[in-house]
Amino acid sequence: MAFRIGLGFDSHEFQEGKPLYLGGIHIEHHAGFKGHSDGDLLLHAITDALLSAIGEPDMGELFPDQEARWKDAPSEIFLREALRRMKEKGYRIINLDCVLVMDSPKISPIKDVIIENLSNIMQISKSAISIKGKRREGFCLERGAVCYCVVLLSHEG
Numbered sequence: 359m360a361f362r363i364g365l366g367f368d369s370h371e372f373q374e375g376k377p378l379y380l381g382g383i384h385i386e387h388h389a390g391f392k393g394h395s396d397g398d399l400l401l402h403a404i405t406d407a408l409l410s411a412i413g414e415p416d417m418g419e420l421f422p423d424q425e426a427r428w429k430d431a432p433s434e435i436f437l438r439e440a441l442r443r444m445k446e447k448g449y450r451i452i453n454l455d456c457v458l459v460m461d462s463p464k465i466s467p468i469k470d471v472i473i474e475n476l477s478n479i480m481q482i483s484k485s486a487i488s489i490k491g492k493r494r495e496g497f498c499l500e501r502g503a504v505c506y507c508v509v510l511l512s513h514e515g
């Protein structure tokens with residue numbers, strides 16, 4: 359059985375008053391993420407991890423942010439396209455591991471609902487998904503947040 363690993367990274371700056379989306383879930387918060395789409399950095403990092411694991415161009419190349427049709431787009435569109443390409447190439451997800459670095463909102467109270475949503479979109483069990491929240495602790499992003507994801511895939515053939 360062939361295995362492939364993919365690493366995804368994303369960062370966004372907070373913007374006061376914009377709705378906050380994390381893992382496809384709308385979270386009540388005073389600020390959301392600046393960006394052309396809905397700014398969902400967790401979905402962006404997962405999408406890039408999948409695309410790189412299967413040797414496809416990254417999100418920036420597939421969905422250029424100069425294109426008007428991606429303005430305020432729900433990021434689930436990007437993830438679903440990456441999943442479609444992954445299946446087409448005969449891969450399936452073994453597990454997904456994500457780290458969100460941000461001081462607020464706190465990740466632990468919203469983790470379960472995000473994992474539930476990801477499990478539905480990605481058609482994998484909740485036990486195959488891990489999301490950890492980390493505080494910045496000196497990491498230099500006062501008005502921003504960062505996400506890292508790794509995904510492990512296996513090939514059916």
Ligand SMILES: [Zn+2]
Binds near residue numbers: 369370393398399
């Ligand atoms: Zn992004």
